[in-house]
Amino acid sequence: MVELLIKNGFVFDPINGINGEKMDIAIKDGKIVAKVHEHRGKTIDATGLTVMPGGVDIHTHIAGGEVNTGRLVRPEDHVKDVVSKTLLTRSGVGYSIPSTFVTGYRYSKMGYTTVMNPSMAPLEAKHTHEELNDIPLLDKATFPLIGDWWFVLEYLRKGDLVGCARHVAWMLETTKGYAIKIVNPGGLESWGFGKNVHSIDDEVPNFCITPREIMRGLAKVNTMLNLPHTIHLHTNNLGLPGNYVTTLETMKCLEDLSTDGKPVGHITHLQFSSFGGDGWGNMCSAAEEITKYINAHSHLTFDMGQLIFTDTTTMTADGPFEYTLYQLSGHKWVNSDIETETSGGIIPFHYKKSNAVNATQWSIGLELALMITDPWKMFMTTDHPNGGPFFAYPKIIAWLISNKARMATLKKCHKKAQKKSLLTSIDRELSLYELAIVTRAGQAKALGLKNKGHLGVGADADVAIYNVNPETIDIARKYKTVRRAFGKAAYTIKDGKIVVKDGEVVQHADGRTMWVDVETAQQERVDEDMKLKFRQYWTVEFDNYPVSDHYVKVKDPITVKATI
Numbered sequence: 084m085v086e087l088l089i090k091n092g093f094v095f096d097p098i099n100g101i102n103g104e105k106m107d108i109a110i111k112d113g114k115i116v117a118k119v120h121e122h123r124g125k126t127i128d129a130t131g132l133t134v135m136p137g138g139v140d141i142h143t144h145i146a147g148g149e150v151n152t153g154r155l156v157r158p159e160d161h162v163k164d165v166v167s168k169t170l171l172t173r174s175g176v177g178y179s180i181p182s183t184f185v186t187g188y189r190y191s192k193m194g195y196t197t198v199m200n201p202s203m204a205p206l207e208a209k210h211t212h213e214e215l216n217d218i219p220l221l222d223k224a225t226f227p228l229i230g231d232w233w234f235v236l237e238y239l240r241k242g243d244l245v246g247c248a249r250h251v252a253w254m255l256e257t258t259k260g261y262a263i264k265i266v267n268p269g270g271l272e273s274w275g276f277g278k279n280v281h282s283i284d285d286e287v288p289n290f291c292i293t294p295r296e297i298m299r300g301l302a303k304v305n306t307m308l309n310l311p312h313t314i315h316l317h318t319n320n321l322g323l324p325g326n327y328v329t330t331l332e333t334m335k336c337l338e339d340l341s342t343d344g345k346p347v348g349h350i351t352h353l354q355f356s357s358f359g360g361d362g363w364g365n366m367c368s369a370a371e372e373i374t375k376y377i378n379a380h381s382h383l384t385f386d387m388g389q390l391i392f393t394d395t396t397t398m399t400a401d402g403p404f405e406y407t408l409y410q411l412s413g414h415k416w417v418n419s420d421i422e423t424e425t426s427g428g429i430i431p432f433h434y435k436k437s438n439a440v441n442a443t444q445w446s447i448g449l450e451l452a453l454m455i456t457d458p459w460k461m462f463m464t465t466d467h468p469n470g471g472p473f474f475a476y477p478k479i480i481a482w483l484i485s486n487k488a489r490m491a492t493l494k495k496c497h498k499k500a501q502k503k504s505l506l507t508s509i510d511r512e513l514s515l516y517e518l519a520i521v522t523r524a525g526q527a528k529a530l531g532l533k534n535k536g537h538l539g540v541g542a543d544a545d546v547a548i549y550n551v552n553p554e555t556i557d558i559a560r561k562y563k564t565v566r567r568a569f570g571k572a573a574y575t576i577k578d579g580k581i582v583v584k585d586g587e588v589v590q591h592a593d594g595r596t597m598w599v600d601v602e603t604a605q606q607e608r609v610d611e612d613m614k615l616k617f618r619q620y621w622t623v624e625f626d627n628y629p630v631s632d633h634y635v636k637v638k639d640p641i642t643v644k645a646t647i
């Protein structure tokens with residue numbers, strides 16, 4: 084029996100409505116409990132410190148095909164950031180694409196305990212799980228890409244939603260996946276022919292189906308399967324000037340699918356989907372149009388995809404978009420088609436304050452986060468590493484809580500971007516309570532993780548303690564103190580174990596891998612026709628396709644009952 088008592092900290096636990104109350108948090112056997120015997124276990128004196136649930140990241144590319152290709156193509160990214168081993172931790176590299184162990188250490192040092200890998204080609208599921216196994220100190224899950232999956236497109240074209248749902252259940256189980264990921268729906272299949280779709284009503288070659296039908300179909304399937312998260316969506320026309328129109332249409336096309344105000348979709352890295360203008364010369368922010376819609380509706384959640392001024396690596400299954408980036412940057416480029424399943428691309432990218440487009444993107448991310456009034460709708464991410472590496476999160480925290488921090492950066496930006504930025508007219512500064520929502524509580528809720536993102540009895544004992552005393556400092560004015568504190572947690576506690584102290588890893592712990600096992604009335608999900616197609620079009624035998632249990636080091640399957 085392992086007991087731990089965190090005494091007298093300022094607790095921010097928004098799911099339970101606790102806003103900076105001075106209180107104790109008791110832990111027993113890896114779970115939060117009502118109380119423990121004070122003298123039996125260990126005690127942490129958290130007087131003058133901020134206590135929050137462990138951080139949760141809803142969207143970060145940390146494992147699998149595109150990440151590993153990114154590592155291979157960018158030796159220059161590693162050489163500037165070499166991490167030595169210690170008596171406890173392993174060596175590694177990483178700036179924008181850290182190796183597996185460094186990924187776990189760096190997240191944990193910031194007080195994070197749960198992360199979601201949002202993009203996995205089903206064919207590369209085994210490799211993805213091998214990498215996830217390696218990443219210490221974090222619980223994790225991964226989302227298979229199925230928005231351009233042939234079988235899904237065929238089921239939806241035929242209008243066979245039940246067949247589609249059964250198939251998706253099979254796919255989640257087979258890849259040990261957690262949610263349905265859709266990237267540029269229809270665009271990836273088109274990219275196989277060097278094409279793209281340009282609106283949500285463009286037809287996908289050979290399939291007689293449109294992006295609208297794919298998104299709506301999979302959102303309905305998601306509901307039929309009772310999945311904990313919603314569909315996780317990267318919009319069409321991402322990263323292109325004027326794409327806010329497509330984003331508005333995308334949001335509207337899912338509106339009627341929500342019953343009792345529950346979200347039916349998560350639009351990821353919204354910054355990249357909120358561009359105005361009709362070319363790069365007049366590209367501008369469409370945050371006003373986008374947030375006006377979001378503030379009036381509640382059927383979706385979002386994350387920022389905030390841009391950081393640094394050298395990073397872009398990677399996405401959106402092959403046609405990476406081709407556009409390649410044409411813009413002229414940098415080295417990898418295009419990758421994962422057989423019939425999905426496309427993918429990698430481009431190194433250096434975002435600069437002196438570049439008007441980059442500086443405008445930086446501004447858009449923050450405008451969106453500050454203009455969306457409900458913090459339960461919009462979460463903090465960089466779409467690591469696309470907008471910048473995850474270890475830049477403390478910088479974003481500073482921008483969110485402090486107008487002074489924003490203005491300090493804005494005044495160094497390209498003059499054209501400064502003039503257009505809406506930030507000068509926004510004085511909102513997030514409180515620590517709101518910060519706890521956008522960095523953990525809201526993310527856990529949107530993911531349907533019942534035991535995470537809060538500190539109520541029964542929750543996983545994942546806790547972050549930061550050296551910020553809300554009684555003695557004005558966080559907006561002293562944003563540098565807060566930035567430092569969130570970069571180096573005073574303590575990170577994973578499953579009740581102290582794994583980080585004063586920003587250093589002090590104990591090893593394996594994280595769990597979560598996935599969804601869906602129970603459907605009819606267990607038979609695969610027919611002969613599918614096996615035949617596999618023989619015709621896939622290089623992998625059908626029997627070798629599934630990720631078997633032994634691939635996952637610490638298993639945490641979540642069973643859900645479908646309505647079909």
Ligand SMILES: [Zn+2]
Pocket residue numbers: 142144201202351352399466469
């Ligand atoms: Zn992403």
